[in-house]
Amino acid sequence: MIEWFTATDHKKIGIMYIVATMTFFVAAGILAxxxxxxxxxxxxxxxxxxxxxxxxxLHGTAMIFFVIAPFGLGLANFIVPLQIGxxxxxxxxxxxxxxxxxxxxxxxxxxxxxxxxxASANGWTNYxxxxxxxxxxxxxxxxxxxGVLMAGVSTILTAVNLTTTVFLLRAPGMxxxxxxxxxxxxxxxxxxxxxxxxxxxxxLFMVLIDRHLGGHFFDPVYGGNPILYQHLFWxxxxxxxxxxxxxxxxxxxxxxxxxxxxxxxxxxxxxxxxFAIAGLSIGVWAHHMFTTxxxxxxxxxxxSFLIAVPTGVKFVNWIGTMWKGSLEFTTAMLxxxxxxxxxxxxxxxxxxxxxxxxxxxxxxxxFIVHHFHYTLGGGSMFALFSALFFWFxxxxxxxxxxxxxxxxxxxxxxxxxxxxxxxxxxxxxxxARRVYTYPNVEHLALLNGLxxxxxxxMGIAFLLFIANVFISAFANVPVPSNPWGGYSLExxxxxxxxxxxxxxxxxxxxxxxxxxxxxx
Amino acid sequence: xxxxxxxxxxxAAVVGIFVYGxxxxxxxxxxxxxxxxxxxxxxxxxEIACTVIPLLVVIGLFIVTYLDEMPVDRVSAQPESRIxxxxxxxxxxxxxxxxxxxSTGTPDVPPTLYLPVGRTTEIDLTTSDVNHSFWVPGFxxxxxxxxxxxxxxxxxxxxxxxxxxxxxxxxGLDHALMTFVxxxxxxxxxxRYIASNGTVKP
Numbered sequence: 001m002i003e004w005f006t007a008t009d010h011k012k013i014g015i016m017y018i019v020a021t022m023t024f025f026v027a028a029g030i031l032a033x034x035x036x037x038x039x040x041x042x043x044x045x046x047x048x049x050x051x052x053x054x055x056x057x058l059h060g061t062a063m064i065f066f067v068i069a070p071f072g073l074g075l076a077n078f079i080v081p082l083q084i085g086x087x088x089x090x091x092x093x094x095x096x097x098x099x100x101x102x103x104x105x106x107x108x109x110x111x112x113x114x115x116x117x118x119a120s121a122n123g124w125t126n127y128x129x130x131x132x133x134x135x136x137x138x139x140x141x142x143x144x145x146x147g148v149l150m151a152g153v154s155t156i157l158t159a160v161n162l163t164t165t166v167f168l169l170r171a172p173g174m175x176x177x178x179x180x181x182x183x184x185x186x187x188x189x190x191x192x193x194x195x196x197x198x199x200x201x202x203x204l205f206m207v208l209i210d211r212h213l214g215g216h217f218f219d220p221v222y223g224g225n226p227i228l229y230q231h232l233f234w235x236x237x238x239x240x241x242x243x244x245x246x247x248x249x250x251x252x253x254x255x256x257x258x259x260x261x262x263x264x265x266x267x268x269x270x271x272x273x274x275f276a277i278a279g280l281s282i283g284v285w286a287h288h289m290f291t292t293x294x295x296x297x298x299x300x301x302x303x304s305f306l307i308a309v310p311t312g313v314k315f316v317n318w319i320g321t322m323w324k325g326s327l328e329f330t331t332a333m334l335x336x337x338x339x340x341x342x343x344x345x346x347x348x349x350x351x352x353x354x355x356x357x358x359x360x361x362x363x364x365x366x367f368i369v370h371h372f373h374y375t376l377g378g379g380s381m382f383a384l385f386s387a388l389f390f391w392f393x394x395x396x397x398x399x400x401x402x403x404x405x406x407x408x409x410x411x412x413x414x415x416x417x418x419x420x421x422x423x424x425x426x427x428x429x430x431x432a433r434r435v436y437t438y439p440n441v442e443h444l445a446l447l448n449g450l451x452x453x454x455x456x457x458m459g460i461a462f463l464l465f466i467a468n469v470f471i472s473a474f475a476n477v478p479v480p481s482n483p484w485g486g487y488s489l490e491x492x493x494x495x496x497x498x499x500x501x502x503x504x505x506x507x508x509x510x511x512x513x514x515x516x517x518x519x520x
Numbered sequence: 521x522x523x524x525x526x527x528x529x530x531x532a533a534v535v536g537i538f539v540y541g542x543x544x545x546x547x548x549x550x551x552x553x554x555x556x557x558x559x560x561x562x563x564x565x566x567e568i569a570c571t572v573i574p575l576l577v578v579i580g581l582f583i584v585t586y587l588d589e590m591p592v593d594r595v596s597a598q599p600e601s602r603i604x605x606x607x608x609x610x611x612x613x614x615x616x617x618x619x620x621x622x623s624t625g626t627p628d629v630p631p632t633l634y635l636p637v638g639r640t641t642e643i644d645l646t647t648s649d650v651n652h653s654f655w656v657p658g659f660x661x662x663x664x665x666x667x668x669x670x671x672x673x674x675x676x677x678x679x680x681x682x683x684x685x686x687x688x689x690x691x692g693l694d695h696a697l698m699t700f701v702x703x704x705x706x707x708x709x710x711x712r713y714i715a716s717n718g719t720v721k722p
Contacts, residue, residue, distance in 0.1 A: 127651055
């Protein structure tokens with residue numbers, strides 16, 4: 001046990017990241033089930049307004065800061081050194097610091113529920129002045145702020161570590177243009193984190209200064225400005241959504257190429273698109289502020305539209321990778337195909353809300369809830385499960401059961417779409433987000449009933465996944481080093497890899513060293 | 521605003537049909553048991569075309585939304601009437617005719633905002649505490665109320681009727697109950713309401 005607490009090996013840290021993010025996922029998922037239970041019927045009185053507001057705040061914050069973003073980086077912790085042929089991360093002890101800051105941050109945030117007055121209830125955006133007054137003054141609010149601050153600092157340290165590792169620790173022969181797409185996406189993600197996350201640290205400290213040291217950053221009575229909060233928050237907040245999607249773009253690229261039994265289509269295009277997305281994402285933050293009347297809507301609208309172009313390039317490359325391939329429908333591949341299906345709809349609605357006149361209706365409505373769940377739930381979360389099924393044998397040395405896996409996929413796919421598709425129509429019909437109750441008007445009762453039914457299906461599906469993990473672990477059938485016919489370097493070492501990753505490094509003369517090794 | 525909705529939904533449908541079609545084609549035609557993989561790593565002319573065409577499409581979409589947004593954001597120098605709207609936790613206060621008539625709601629009794637049909641009314645939106653947002657789903661429109669800022673915008677309703685409306689920006693405990701009703705009334709009824717200092721309801 002003590003060897004885990006003191007571990008600096010990137011593989012142990014990667015495993016602890018995955019276990020911790022999945023634990024937070026269960027907690028945030030239970031909160032999601034409570035949200036759907038409350039909204040199952042109009043004028044429902046299952047949960048109080050106060051408790052409901054805490055629940056949706058922690059659901060969103062946990063999914064963003066403690067599940068989707070850290071899972072991508074935690075997985076990178078395990079996979080990136082293997083993909084580039086490095087024995088460990090560049091700064092192993094810094095890596096352990098990141099991990100424990102992140103875990104403790106999550107625990108502190110959830111402990112807000114144990115304080116007098118309960119957890120933070122300001123939404124994950126924590127807008128000032130709301131977060132500085134009235135029911136937001138409890139200790140739960142400060143627990144939230146400290147927890148998220150710790151996660152933010154942890155993310156910055158991990159970004160430094162990953163960037164240094166990829167730039168300096170590549171094996172002989174592993175040139176940058178031979179690095180797998182997943183590793184490229186992690187480089188783009190890390191550079192984006194270094195640009196955007198300091199703004200989060202700053203704005204959270206400003207809130208703490210206002211709350212406890214008599215500051216007035218966001219109080220207009222003393223010359224402060226609430227719009228400043230939104231600028232600082234979204235300057236971090238929009239790049240953050242790409243921090244939550246770029247690693248997952250990398251995952252689906254690897255999975256689709258492996259199970260199409262073809263090289264990646266348009267490798268250079270994929271890399272350039274990742275950097276184009278990361279670069280443009282720095283200049284779109286105020287599309288979250290179209291309705292404030294305080295920003296240049298046409299400018300931020302134009303840049304937001306432009307992001308559709310490199311994202312479209314990625315779709316062309318994923319379809320090009322499957323084109324004239326030989327597709328094998330493993331669970332990992334099904335989840336990546338599910339990603340394409342769901343994320344495409346999330347991307348299309350994303351282009352729609354880049355238009356201010358459309359945003360005037362959809363902003364802060366369930367249409368937006370629909371949109372970002374298709375990108376981060378149907379997109380990132382589906383890619384997360386794709387990654388688990390794909391790399392589970394490499395990480396733990398056993399394969400997950402494929403039959404149970406396929407049941408899990410189909411239940412998740414049906415449940416997900418049943419939950420989140422109706423939300424587009426709720427939003428257009430005038431249902432605002434973050435409401436604990438709604439009147440029985442238009443079709444809101446029917447649409448919410450469908451969404452709750454879909455949520456229940458996803459809950460059952462996830463129990464099937466947990467059962468799968470235990471059944472597969474007890475079956476404990478050893479797997480070869482390359483069970484799927486993967487091409488990147490991690491498949492050239494044993495499953496799980498030895499302490500310093502490679503007994504002998506294979507020669508690296510192409511982008512597909514593991515396949516070269518199999519063919520010699 | 522209907523125009524932006526129409527154009528973007530149509531564009532979304534066309535893009536969706538192409539891309540979903542291509543994905544489904546791959547899944548059906550290139551199954552492992554039916555198709556031997558062909559090895560190629562790219563197609564530069566195709567990739568350039570698939571960058572340039574979407575670029576032209578989004579430029580077109582941007583022009584459509586820009587032209588559509590301008591009349592929505594325009595604030596007339598001489599509005600035909602003017603109403604103050606103030607958000608507070610958790611209801612609204614509406615003031616007509618320089619606050620000679622005011623109506624203040626509660627979370628349980630939402631207030632009514634009367635608008636004259638066919639006239640341009642300027643709404644001067646403020647808040648007395650935190651951020652709120654004035655949302656009339658029936659008008660496809662919302663605007664935020666921000667502390668320390670006066671947000672002015674014009675509404676020109678074209679049909680009489682009542683519209684269930686609400687605060688869209690999360691503002692704490694009873695945000696869900698922060699609703700109001702917009703009642704678009706004939707302009708002579710509105711004028712009587714103003715002239716009688718609020719005693720003759722439209």
